[in-house]
Amino acid sequence: xxxxxxxxxxxxxxxxxxxxxxxxxxxxxxxxxxxxxxxxxxxxxxxxxxxxxxxxxxxxxxxxxxxxxxxxxxxxxxxxxxxxxxxxxxxxxxxxxxxxxxxxxxxxxxxxxxxxxxxxxxxxxxxxxxxxxxxxxxxxxxxxxxxxxxxxxxxxxxxxxxxxxxxxxxxxx
Numbered sequence: 001x002x003x004x005x006x007x008x009x010x011x012x013x014x015x016x017x018x019x020x021x022x023x024x025x026x027x028x029x030x031x032x033x034x035x036x037x038x039x040x041x042x043x044x045x046x047x048x049x050x051x052x053x054x055x056x057x058x059x060x061x062x063x064x065x066x067x068x069x070x071x072x073x074x075x076x077x078x079x080x081x082x083x084x085x086x087x088x089x090x091x092x093x094x095x096x097x098x099x100x101x102x103x104x105x106x107x108x109x110x111x112x113x114x115x116x117x118x119x120x121x122x123x124x125x126x127x128x129x130x131x132x133x134x135x136x137x138x139x140x141x142x143x144x145x146x147x148x149x150x151x152x153x154x155x156x157x158x159x160x161x162x163x164x165x166x167x168x169x170x171x172x173x
Contacts, residue, residue: 003142003150008132009074010154011161012081013063015125018162020056022107023049033105037095055084071137078136082129089122104165111165121164128157 023030031049034040040048062077088106092114095102104111104118160167 002135002137003146005074005132005135005137006147006150007154007157008128008135009063009066009077010151011128011157012077012125012132013060014155014158015161016056016081016084017060018158019107020053020060023053023056023105026105027053030105033103036102037091037100052084055080059084074136075133078129078132082126082133085122085126085129089119089126092118092122107162112169117164117168121161125161 027046027049030053031045034045034048035042059077059080062073062080066074066077092104095114096116096119101113103113106118
């Protein structure tokens with residue numbers, strides 16, 4: 001993997017891992033956020049919640065498999081992340097257009113109400129997925145220093161992404 005692709009993969013894997021585990025840990029809270037959208041019959045909501053968390057964790061598994069399975073696994077991870085991000089962004093845009101006041105339970109905790117910043121965040125993450133696909137598998141010798149920097153950068157980006165609502169809340173006080 002090129003360093004850019006590695007940075008994107010680490011960021012997306014960490015974001016989706018945190019999101020999937022958070023949703024699994026607070027299943028009831030995530031189910032409530034889905035119910036608040038008022039799109040699914042109540043009996044279907046638990047299945048939707050479990051499916052979303054499972055798909056997020058499958059993205060993480062694809063990235064985790066890529067050092068052994070090769071670039072194709074990374075492409076599966078990037079493609080899965082992009083597909084989910086397009087779906088999540090569509091849900092947020094439709095909720096905003098309908099005036100639905102639901103809270104983002106994106107990472108297993110009740111975050112802020114859906115807003116344009118969630119659309120922007122998801123769009124930036126989708127851009128990372130596209131960038132990752134375009135740069136995956138480039139042939140060059142990896143250096144430990146470059147890999148370390150790529151991994152650390154990816155983790156910092158993921159941390160800022162996960163904490164976005166909290167960080168923006170600090171500046172509003």
